[in-house]
Amino acid sequence: MSTIKMVNPSNGDVLGEIKLDEIETVSIKMEKARNSFKVWSQISIDERIEYLYKMRKYLIENGEKVAEDISKATGKPPKEAYITEVFPVIDALKYYEKKATEILKPKRVKTPIHLFGKKSYIKYKPMGVIAVIAPWNYPFQLAMIPMISALVSGNTVIVKPSSVTAYVGIIMENIFREINIPDGVLQVLHGGSDIGNELVHSRPNKIFFTGSTKVGKIIMKAASEQLIPVELELGGKDPMIVLEDANLERAVNGALWGALSNSGQTCLSIERVYVHENIYTNFINLLSDRIEKLRQGYGDGFDIGSMTSINQIDIIKEQLEDALDKGAKILKGGTITDDKRFITPTILTDVNHDMKIMKEETFGPIIPVMVFRTEEEAIKLANDSEFGLGASVWSRDLEKAKRVADKIETGNICINDVIMHFANMNLPFGGIKQSGIGRYHSSDGIYAFCNTVSVLVDKGKKLRESNWYPYSKLKMAYLKRFIKFKYGK
Incomplete structure (x- = not known):
């Protein structure tokens, strides 16, 4: 053995x-x-x-x-x-x-x-x-x-x-x-x-x-x-759409936790962030400031732990290299420790959908951020994925947020929150497209x-049902009359 x-x-x-x-x-x-x-x-x-x-x-x-x-x-x-x-x-x-x-x-x-x-x-x-x-x-x-x-x-x-x-x-x-x-x-x-x-x-x-x-x-x-x-x-490749009127502080804090919780090794992790052009700079600056304050290590005094699977680091490294080769920039982080146990929380900018990191599941502490100009563009980008597990939309205007959310192809969605639909046992959970089958x-x-067993019960007193043998013209006439009365209006 x-x-x-x-x-x-x-x-x-x-x-x-x-x-x-x-x-x-x-x-x-x-x-x-x-x-x-x-x-x-x-x-x-x-x-x-x-x-x-x-x-x-x-x-x-x-x-x-x-x-x-x-x-x-x-x-x-x-x-x-x-x-x-x-x-x-x-x-x-x-x-x-x-x-x-x-x-x-x-x-x-x-x-x-x-x-x-x-x-x-x-x-x-x-x-x-x-x-x-x-x-x-x-x-x-x-x-x-x-x-x-x-x-x-x-x-x-x-x-x-x-x-x-x-x-x-x-x-x-x-x-x-x-x-x-x-x-x-x-x-x-x-x-x-x-x-x-x-x-x-x-x-x-x-x-x-x-x-x-x-x-x-x-x-x-x-x-x-x-x-x-x-x-x-x-798997998932969950998008986060940050609309122009979003609560910026909440959206940044949500992005950090949603992308980095469990070192990003979550099927519902935020793996793509789309931010409106008018708040993009403020979002990036605040995200950069907050990410530096996170503590990474093992034990009670830390926010972010290690990678669980060492093999996952090779996948993340390949995606980062592909993104950098195609013009992306590492704003923060991007370091793999010598012992290959930790990846520092990473912000990636100048990304696009030609890059693996925006198409394939990453499963690591990486936050790729991309700018958008219109609501329609954000929806198109969010839906440009073979996955459909989760998504989130961020806006102070709940009606607008719901309108955008309704157009996202996904099995689960949050508005001004992330991942937490999974925490409500009253909500069914599961994905669409390549993200799974069932709930x-x-x-x-x-x-x-x-x-699931369907049961039909009759008292069993009659000798015969009207639809049983023998068939007759009279039975057919009654049936046609019933159908016309019940369904013909």
Whole structure:
């Protein structure tokens, strides 16, 4: 059995070793999950919610320690780990504790007059075993929230964390043990792409993948061979449009946090900033001043941590070099530390859409800023992307901001804010175009893991329905008369 060292990406400290699962282990855990599903799917929603409560209570009592461990695995500051990893999971747990029973109960729907005497309703049944394949940028919350949604719906779950942040898999396993979840209901697979590939081919009842568009397409292709439904939360290239009448201070502060949070390793990061020509100079000056005050390093005293994946630095370096070759200028930052763990927060000006950094996902602490002249131009630039995950529009005139926002091709949008639509569990989340398929959070986050069953009930007293055999001219005459009366007006 092979092992890998788990390393803190910010300083190289070894966190320990983890035994990787063998290929054969996947089928063993899948079988266990299927057997557990037979029991778990039959217990009451209240019983399942009790485990959500135990999990929430554990995270409230131990959240800071969990955040510290996540920080070690990812290189992000502990406070950021608590705010962006632990708290969203606590919030999601509370949301589904309150809402799951109502969401999952059978829904009566209207029965049309031509089916008079019958009743119609919808039932939501769990799908079976859900494979959650999680990313390395938010390895805790982006595994836990879909897992929670699937769990409360009555499914069993196999989570496959990224090998880049394998330590988080151990964190999750500890939580599962602490709440005494029944054996086989929640399981973790440790390994690389070979294990993920085997999990996809082990015929789970649904695959929930968060990660790159490239890998998402590979998973979707493999799943299609078995008609396994997939949900794909993929990449983004989110635009920020700063209109002439925007609150400049708020817009600059929003740009800094939206672009640099988690060192820019966020699918919803601001990766393109478009600023109206009349405020461009003031925006750039204020942005330059504020970015210098940010503290970068590892630990509690810093705002911005390290890169989590060292490989990502090569992608960012290539994009920067391409931009500089085509005329862009680095106004601030742009330094990669000698140990290749940190990239200083960077402002890039004189950019255009011929540059990779304005077209391809960057996933790093880079803020490219481009000027625009008209509202129409800003909308065209924002939509000039194969991605459609998030966007933001900034203006004091809310009607104008809403008008612009309505024309942006995206799955999620904020006005005078950034990323925070993800923090509202009442809002469904997901992308369009190359940014993904499906929605989670809100009631959609439960229905995503359910088979929707349509039910029609008749009392069964009549011997025959009017539309049954034998057909006759009289029946046809009655039907034509009914159609003319009901639909002909």
